[in-house]
Amino acid sequence: MLPSPPPREGQLGFLYCPPYRVQGISVAGEQTVVQVPELDVCFDMGQCTRASLSASVIALSHAHMDHIGGLPYWFSQRYFQKIGAETHLPDTGQPPARGSVGKVVCHPELEAPLRAMLRAWEPLERQRTPSEIIPLAPEEEYQLKNNVTLRAIETRHTVPSLGFAVIERRSKLKEEFKDFPQERLRALRQAGTEITHPVEIPLVAYTGDTEPGEFLVRNEFAKAKIVIVECTFFEPEHRGRANTGKHIHVEDLVRLLHVWEAESVVIVHASRRTTIPYARERLQALCGEHLPRVHMLMDHRMNRQRYDAQVAASQALVAAREAATASRLAESAAANDATLVDESDVRDADESSG
Ligand SMILES: [Zn+2]
């Protein structure tokens, strides 16, 4: 009799969408946790992965268990492992706590039940795990870092739900000053003229669980460099299920691809019943010209191939640069030799004349 094999546990999905990594695990109804380490944010906390402990902010789309199940554990592990900066317990008025406090940004309707849930752990664990809950109403923003904010966007699911956009603010020279020389611009600025105007650049947008709606064609989604989108159903006969559960069906996604300019569209939250090869087949049949920018977070095989190709391309680029530098050096060395010959010729001439 063959020995029984060990169980196979979920592997982290990974995509490199320069300059961002998108990593996590996402299966509809089971767990969704999608981290973008470069932005220090993690969308949802359905399961606390080791990698997700380094994020200091969880952007919670809604409170279905597959999106929130890992949250108390995440707070607790960050505290236990003393991850992050020293902060205080903001809502207790108590002295600074040991370790660090993770933050969760959520729909305002979730604030009170989340606090109650975390309080319920205290008598069980006989300790108070510090946590920070930040209610964010639709259209409100939370600052992630300098010039970079997280904006809440109201979506439509079977419970209160939010999508999120990470937005960078830059100041751009106004059109009318475009051809002005630097000195004139400086003079104008000194004279108090506003020569720039602020622009918003959506970096990453996350739909969370939602049915399709007008909110998904807003600028934050249309112009984002990366859109992370739930797509739960791929089978043509599952349109009804998508409608009932208020989820996105692959046919809705295809329509959105025409609007979204993103370099990368990352699909998460596919149903367990949908095999990766079948989902890929459907995408190939439906996405047309958009296919190269559409990826599935949990398509490990394709993503591995893609990553290997990215590494190979970058290595080839480095090698080409090195070869160019080497040939430039060789050229200038040859030129130097020529100069040296010239100089020695001169010296010879001097010596012979002297
Ligand atoms: Zn879900």
Ligand SMILES: [Zn+2]
């Ligand atoms: Zn849900």
